[in-house]
Amino acid sequence: MEGGSQKEKRRSKALERVSDGVVSLNADLEYTYINPRAEQLLDTTEETVLGEYIWDAFPKGQNSIAETKLQEATETGQQQIFERYNEEIDRWFEVRIYPDEDGYSIIFTDISERKDREQELQKYEQVIESLPVTVGINTLGEDGRFDFINQAAVEMFNAESKSAFQELSPSDLYANSDEWEQFIDQLQHSGSVEQYEAQFTTFQEETFWGSATAEVIEIEDEKYVIGIIEDISARKDREQELEYKT
Incomplete structure (x- = not known):
């Protein structure tokens, strides 16, 4: 039967290989x-922090969401998950706190790349919202549904409101x-449609x-x-006026 020390060694080696940060605290933090x-x-280094009180080792963490979540884990005995930005190293982390009878296990994952993508998406959506034309994203097919629609x-x-589009298909x-059938047929065959007037x-x-442009x-x-x-109604009206005059 395998001894406890062997299990601890194997566990320690496994934790050393993971890409997430893993720390343990005793009941006294x-x-x-x-x-x-x-x-x-x-x-930091293991030698620097082992045996240190968490807020002595990292005083800037006091009065932060980290301290709040540790307190909640203590009071509820439940797992806590939160995101935190570390200004000193300019990185975002997802932090998971697991309380038990011996103290706390804390795992934190670097999510900076994901946060950067989210921020870029927010900027993109802000630009889309400011456009004077309708922009929508919907699932493909004759009965596709809108996943996104802008204020225009x-x-x-x-x-x-935007929610009024939730139960609609673009065909509606x-x-x-x-005209819709011709549009969707062209889109499904070529993967894109440019300035389709309908x-x-x-x-x-x-x-x-309107003039519709779409891409799969x-x-x-x-x-x-x-x-x-x-919306090309004004242009269409002018074209009809010119046709009438000629």
């Missing part, structure tokens, strides 16, 4: 273990079903001329359509 990844992320769509289609926005209908069943994109192995609709 003193460090009892820190793996190499945690040493790297926290810019609410105004262009006289909707009460077309005044003429034949009549659209608002939530008040008023029609207007793949997100996590799922196909979506990102589409843009520009």
Whole structure:
């Protein structure tokens, strides 16, 4: 039968290989273990922190979400998960605290790349929201559903809010079903459509001329359509006036 010391050695070697930072605290919040990844992320060494009270080792963590979550873990005995930004090393971490009868196990994962992507997406969405044209993302197919719609769509289609689009298919926005069928057929065959002119209908069943541009994109192995609709009613009116005069 394998001895306890052998199990501890194997456990320690496994923890040394993981990409996440792992530390252990006793019931008095003193460090009892820190793996190499945690040493790297926290810019410290095992010799420096072992036996140290957590807030003596890292005083800037006091009065932060980390202290609050440790207190909650103590009071509830439940796992706590939170995100924290470390200004000193300019990194974001997801922190998980696991309390037990001996103290606390804490695992923190560097999520800086994910946060950077989220911030870039937020900037992109802000730009999209400021555009004067409808921008939507929907699942591909004749009965596709909207995953995203910008504020301009609410105004262009006289909707009460963005949520009004949730139960709609893009086909519901077309005044003429034949025009929608031609549009989706072209999109499915070529993967993109540029400046497809058609009549659209608002939530008040008023029609207007629009120019639709769309492209099929793949997100996590799922196909979506990102589409843009520009109101070209004024241009169409001018064209009709010119035709009438000639």
